[in-house]
Amino acid sequence: MNETLLDPKAKPFIGDPLQGLVEQLKDAHGDLPDEQIRDVAKHSLDRFAEARIRSFVPVLAWRHAQRHLQRAA
Numbered sequence: 001m002n003e004t005l006l007d008p009k010a011k012p013f014i015g016d017p018l019q020g021l022v023e024q025l026k027d028a029h030g031d032l033p034d035e036q037i038r039d040v041a042k043h044s045l046d047r048f049a050e051a052r053i054r055s056f057v058p059v060l061a062w063r064h065a066q067r068h069l070q071r072a073a
Contacts, residue, residue: 017058018045024062029069036072040065 021041022034029037044061051057 017061018042021045021058021061021065025065025069028066029073032069032072037069040068040072044068 018038018041021044022038025037025041026034041061044065045057047064048057048060051060
């Protein structure tokens with residue numbers, strides 16, 4: 001899946017979805033601690049771990065993490 005659909009300025013990532021999600025979230029929320037961003041990204045991916053349609057997981061996790069971090073800011 002091409003993660004540039006999430007954020008037009010984001011770099012696509014291949015491999016570990018956690019690392020890619022963390023990098024995208026850091027770009028948007030660099031003012032927050034790295035550990036907090038990583039924890040939120042992991043929680044978001046874990047939340048959709050049992051999803052039947054795996055291709056939507058990165059998008060759903062990104063949206064969930066974005067909402068959470070926006071409230072935390």
